[in-house]
Amino acid sequence: MHILRPQFRIEQDRALAFAAERGFGAIVAADERGPCASHVPFVVLRRDDSVIVQIHLTAKNPLVALADGNRRFLLIVSGDDAYVSNDWYASRDNVSTWLYEAVHLSGVAHLRALDENRGHGDALLAVSEARLPKQPWDLAKMEPAKRESMLASIRVIDLVVEEIEGQSKLNQHKSDEDHVAVTNQLARAEETGSRRLAGRMRTLRPELEYEFGKRGLETAAG
Template sequence: MYVPAHFAPPDVESLRQLIVDHPLGALITNTGGELDANHIPFELDRNAGEHGILRAHVARSNSVWTEVKDGDEVLVIFRGDEAYVTPSWYPSKHEFHKQVPSWNYRVAHVHGRITVRDDEKYVRGVVARLTRTHEASQPKPWKMTDAEPEYLEMMLRNIVGIEIEVIRLGGKFKLSQNRELRDRVSLGEALKAQGDVELGQATLDSIQQTA
């Protein structure tokens, strides 16, 4: 991925946090000379392995788990907040008329080695943790024990676990860091005003990080 120095994430922890906040990853595999992409919610274990481990599950009917071999290198892309940027948000545009439209975004790329985990205990643990995490904000969180035991067992038999040992973590935070200060402040406030609060705040935070 092309990453100019001014668009580099501030640190590795910011990339890990993006993954936690936006856990739906695009798993890119290369088997038999063909690229394949599967969109899967992952959990990140920051403390496992040297650089962390991603865990998830796929449908047993999804051929991805039979096409990869343990140890194959894969890429997982996590896309955070993103938005179109109009030149009209930059004060300098109204003075010099030398701005063009753009698109701002934050992404994390995880390079790792995949392992298939086709065992019930592993899959049950992944499902339980993902459920607790994503049900936590619900008024009445759903629990695995809410399902009939026989139905739950059938569902668990129909999925397979995967684990990705993180080798390298990279990313790109394109937040108009190459613009002058007043343009960056104006952009951050404009994004928040139109409802892109997360990206707007990230834009304003990036000013402090580069100050």
């Protein structure tokens, strides 16, 4: 990942927490024909001293054959993004831009044995169901024959994380006046992601005065 400015860098522990909370990204690897990518849910695990990103793919996915224990994979995890118009700034002669947050996790990918599919499914569902306001659903509630057929159709891959990179581009280098002006514009946006970014920008400089207080931003974000 190219870090545009030092102040945009997300330190590693926070970047890993960001990825784990998102739980969805694009996994990428390449062979002699070029890059191959899939969009996948994932779970972050700790195993001994290693950080593991565990994903699953259908058995016929070309990435399965590439997870040979030698090839490096890249997981791209994107957060919210928002376009910022030139005339949103308080000062003149800025450049229209995009604000965003993203994390890259990379390392060697290893194919797991089929008997680990159930454990992966249980772990992934536990994390995903916990995000919903209901009693969690799990694989034990599934009809056994259908469950085993489903589990047999996937392959689990461990990405042993060797490099963690993160970037939070939230106009940290701009003046207080420009920071407030852009934050206020994002807070008024219809898009939920823009309003969430406004909230995060406010936390970067909480001492400034915004059109939306903390409660107002929470309400605006729904």
